Amino acid sequence: MIYHITDNLSKAIPLADIPLVEYAALYHDLEQRLQDERYHVAHYFARLEEGQLRFYLILLDDKQHNILLSSHALDYYDEVTLPSLTALHPALHPFEREIAELFSVKFGSMPWLKPLRFSADRLNRNSTIDNYPFYHIEGESLHQVNVGPIHAGIIEPGAFRFICNGESVLHLEIALGYQHRGLEREFSNDSNRLRQTLLAENIAGDSAVSHASAFALAIEKLTDFTPSEALIIERHIAQELERMAMHIADTGALCMDVGYQLGQVACEALRTMTINTTQAWCGNRFGKGLIRPMGTNKPLNSAKIDMIRQNVAEIARRYEEVRQDIKTSPTLLARFEQCGNVGRAEMLRIGGVGMAARASNAPRDIRLSHPYGLFGKELQHESVIKRQGDVMARLMVRCREVLQSAEYIQQLLNLYSTATATQQPDYEAKLTPEALSLSLTEGWRGEICHVAITDKQGNIATYKVKDPSLHNWLALALAVRSEGISDFPICNKSFNLSYCGHDL
Amino acid sequence: MAVLLNTILMIVVALTITGVINRTRALLSGRKGIPFLQHIRDVKVLWRKGSVYSTTTTTLFKIAPAIYLGVSIVAMLFIPVANLYPLISFEGDVICFAYTLALARLAIILAAMDTGSSFEGMGAAREALYGALIEPALMMGFATLAMFCGYTSFADIFEFEQAFDLHHTIVMLLIAYLFIQVAFIEAGRVPVDDPRTHLELTMIHEVMCLDYSGIDLAMIKIAGWLKTACFAMIAANAIATTCCFYWWFATPVAILLTALAIGIVESTQARNKLVRNITFVVTISAMATLIFFIGYLLHLNIDI
Numbered sequence: 001m002i003y004h005i006t007d008n009l010s011k012a013i014p015l016a017d018i019p020l021v022e023y024a025a026l027y028h029d030l031e032q033r034l035q036d037e038r039y040h041v042a043h044y045f046a047r048l049e050e051g052q053l054r055f056y057l058i059l060l061d062d063k064q065h066n067i068l069l070s071s072h073a074l075d076y077y078d079e080v081t082l083p084s085l086t087a088l089h090p091a092l093h094p095f096e097r098e099i100a101e102l103f104s105v106k107f108g109s110m111p112w113l114k115p116l117r118f119s120a121d122r123l124n125r126n127s128t129i130d131n132y133p134f135y136h137i138e139g140e141s142l143h144q145v146n147v148g149p150i151h152a153g154i155i156e157p158g159a160f161r162f163i164c165n166g167e168s169v170l171h172l173e174i175a176l177g178y179q180h181r182g183l184e185r186e187f188s189n190d191s192n193r194l195r196q197t198l199l200a201e202n203i204a205g206d207s208a209v210s211h212a213s214a215f216a217l218a219i220e221k222l223t224d225f226t227p228s229e230a231l232i233i234e235r236h237i238a239q240e241l242e243r244m245a246m247h248i249a250d251t252g253a254l255c256m257d258v259g260y261q262l263g264q265v266a267c268e269a270l271r272t273m274t275i276n277t278t279q280a281w282c283g284n285r286f287g288k289g290l291i292r293p294m295g296t297n298k299p300l301n302s303a304k305i306d307m308i309r310q311n312v313a314e315i316a317r318r319y320e321e322v323r324q325d326i327k328t329s330p331t332l333l334a335r336f337e338q339c340g341n342v343g344r345a346e347m348l349r350i351g352g353v354g355m356a357a358r359a360s361n362a363p364r365d366i367r368l369s370h371p372y373g374l375f376g377k378e379l380q381h382e383s384v385i386k387r388q389g390d391v392m393a394r395l396m397v398r399c400r401e402v403l404q405s406a407e408y409i410q411q412l413l414n415l416y417s418t419a420t421a422t423q424q425p426d427y428e429a430k431l432t433p434e435a436l437s438l439s440l441t442e443g444w445r446g447e448i449c450h451v452a453i454t455d456k457q458g459n460i461a462t463y464k465v466k467d468p469s470l471h472n473w474l475a476l477a478l479a480v481r482s483e484g485i486s487d488f489p490i491c492n493k494s495f496n497l498s499y500c501g502h503d504l
Numbered sequence: 505m506a507v508l509l510n511t512i513l514m515i516v517v518a519l520t521i522t523g524v525i526n527r528t529r530a531l532l533s534g535r536k537g538i539p540f541l542q543h544i545r546d547v548k549v550l551w552r553k554g555s556v557y558s559t560t561t562t563t564l565f566k567i568a569p570a571i572y573l574g575v576s577i578v579a580m581l582f583i584p585v586a587n588l589y590p591l592i593s594f595e596g597d598v599i600c601f602a603y604t605l606a607l608a609r610l611a612i613i614l615a616a617m618d619t620g621s622s623f624e625g626m627g628a629a630r631e632a633l634y635g636a637l638i639e640p641a642l643m644m645g646f647a648t649l650a651m652f653c654g655y656t657s658f659a660d661i662f663e664f665e666q667a668f669d670l671h672h673t674i675v676m677l678l679i680a681y682l683f684i685q686v687a688f689i690e691a692g693r694v695p696v697d698d699p700r701t702h703l704e705l706t707m708i709h710e711v712m713c714l715d716y717s718g719i720d721l722a723m724i725k726i727a728g729w730l731k732t733a734c735f736a737m738i739a740a741n742a743i744a745t746t747c748c749f750y751w752w753f754a755t756p757v758a759i760l761l762t763a764l765a766i767g768i769v770e771s772t773q774a775r776n777k778l779v780r781n782i783t784f785v786v787t788i789s790a791m792a793t794l795i796f797f798i799g800y801l802l803h804l805n806i807d808i
Contacts, residue, residue: 258774262532262772265535334777334780335774335777484778485705488705489706
């Protein structure tokens with residue numbers, strides 16, 4: 001067997017259990033396997049281990065709900081060229097680019113090897129963000145438009161280079177890395193569990209709850225702690241509230257970008273109401289401080305349950321009106337439909353995940369394929385899938401998911417009983433030494449994957465984070481091809497990807 | 505005296521339209537809204553500030569706002585307020601008015617190209633395109649007025665002695681409608697352009713002024729108000745001439761008609777996709793041609 005098979009609920013895997021195979025065997029197996037859309041790679045990274053570079057591959061089987069783990073290794077001074085998997089399956093491009101950037105590993109026949117995020121610990125210091133190898137096309141009638149890296153407003157930095165023929169975009173290249181903070185390394189530099197939790201909350205500010213939940217799950221898998229049902233429900237509610245808040249905010253932002261004021265102000269009010277609900281619960285509008293490993297400082301009580309129940313019902317009722325209004329407004333449909341198309345085949349090829357993939361009829365949903373917490377048990381999740389893959393489809397997925405989340409929150413509140421009291425968080429628990437723990441959650445953007453590897457002393461030696469943005473930025477670049485350049489903002493908003501989640 | 509009052513009223517219209525638009529939008533979105541005169545305060549602040557110039561720009565960039573404002577003031581002086589008299593009036597001043605505004609557009613397009621910014625180049629291209637497409641509508645509108653009324657000066661066109669004439673009313677209402685539409689495009693409002701957008705890639709008029717700051721930006725903003733006021737007043741005159749040809753009627757009509765139309769459209773409707781704008785503008789030109797023929801048939805006094 002070249003894989004160790006596990007799932008999203010099982011405990012950490014001892015490193016010794018992960019098979020170490022020949023690269024050729026893995027390459028040939030993946031070449032076959034990834035042609036089937038039920039498989040996709042959740043993470044592929046390398047780390048230095050006793051003089052060798054060991055590559056870990058995490059493959060997800062959506063149909064069997066399994067996680068397949070494998071690894072291969074290179075001696076540190078090996079000058080081998082590995083045949084590139086990206087050449088076969090473009091979805092792997094961010095992983096191979098990262099490995100190449102960090103360790104100068106050579107990938108043969110890699111179609112387009114360029115830096116991913118200019119990590120602070122990259123090997124080639126001559127490759128800097130200032131000499132990013134932008135693609136260019138020569139032509140009499142073509143012109144280049146460069147946007148960024150400094151955003152004119154308050155959004156994070158990223159350089160976008162358009163090659164246009166008049167108003168229409170031929171090619172968009174997105175260069176990121178300006179937000180790189182060396183975050184993954186900080187997890188192993190600092191063994192203080194509370195500080196690690198705070199780091200996890202700040203991976204991407206708009207997904208604080210999702211990333212903190214993924215971190216807490218990854219840590220809990222390395223201990224013998226089993227979360228109580230109340231704790232699981234609280235985390236679910238927090239995550240669904242976050243999903244609602246962000247989807248509503250993006251509905252408003254899309255309305256704003258096409259100049260539709262009514263939709264904008266209605267959604268802004270609803271979004272404020274949603275994040276204020278989170279604030280009334282835990283004291284922070286983005287749910288920071290709410291998710292802690294092995295317990296919580298902010299348990300629900302009956303007053304808070306009533307407050308959440310009422311607010312969520314009110315938000316769902318008013319948001320449904322906005323949704324009907326958007327669906328029946330011809331000027332909005334004229335802007336959103338047939339704009340920024342990404343087809344299903346394309347989306348699967350580049351490894352798109354989350355709501356953007358679901359809008360293109362690619363059923364990537366961790367809640368369904370690799371359930372965690374109460375999903376697959378008390379909560380029977382049904383993915384919201386749209387076929388068209390345009391801005392409207394992504395907007396409608398958001399709309400439906402808001403209403404779905406509102407319903408889940410009501411169900412979860414019914415299940416919640418204050419009797420199974422939640423504990424205080426435990427920041428001192430010993431972690432299993434020499435083990436790999438991985439957790440998958442479905443944030444509002446999509447699949448979030450955290451991997452923790454511990455050393456002999458039971459400290460975190462390597463921590464790897466994957467935000468869905470890592471895959472989906474390429475989907476945005478494809479969406480604007482042959483669109484008018486003036487439609488870029490709504491295509492961008494329809495994905496609303498994270499810069500810091502990508503740059504880490 | 506009448507000339508002085510005429511000019512003052514034009515300025516009042518120019519200064520208040522933006523306020524009424526803001527108030528309409530605020531009310532329709534259930535907000536209290538900014539103070540009525542906030543836009544004037546903003547410009548007052550800008551007026552006191554110095555300007556920052558990009559090193560790639562030349563003198564052309566620096567003088568363009570002055571030309572833009574100067575030309576807009578001259579254009580404003582052509583427009584009568586109902587029964588009052590404008591400062592400048594001569595045979596054929598409608599044509600002069602149209603091309604005075606075209607000169608303003610030329611100045612600002614050249615200045616935008618002067619910055620060398622790719623955004624502003626795109627904005628200039630769009631402005632030039634829509635400017636060229638809306639010109640037939642403007643000329644057809646003036647031609648209808650000239651043909652129907654027999655004069656080619658604003659001051660004479662709207663003078664109408666008879667109490668009520670159905671043909672005259674129909675043509676004048678159509679003309680009012682046409683000029684409101686033109687005002688939408690000239691003022692850079694939804695559905696063609698969106699003055700509130702923060703997205704450089706979608707802007708038309710705003711993107712051309714991105715490099716301007718301080719007093720230059722103030723001049724451009726004031727010039728924009730004056731341009732809008734001119735079209736609002738032409739539409740108001742066309743309405744006033746059918747029922748109540750007095751300045752105290754035409755002034756509030758000019759303010760309310762344009763501002764409410766813009767405010768309501770901006771609150772309830774999304775902007776056009778940029779490629780659809782061409783269809784939108786050409787449709788207005790086509791409508792202007794249709795109005796001309798309607799005017800011509802009615803002028804022949806065919807019974808309807």
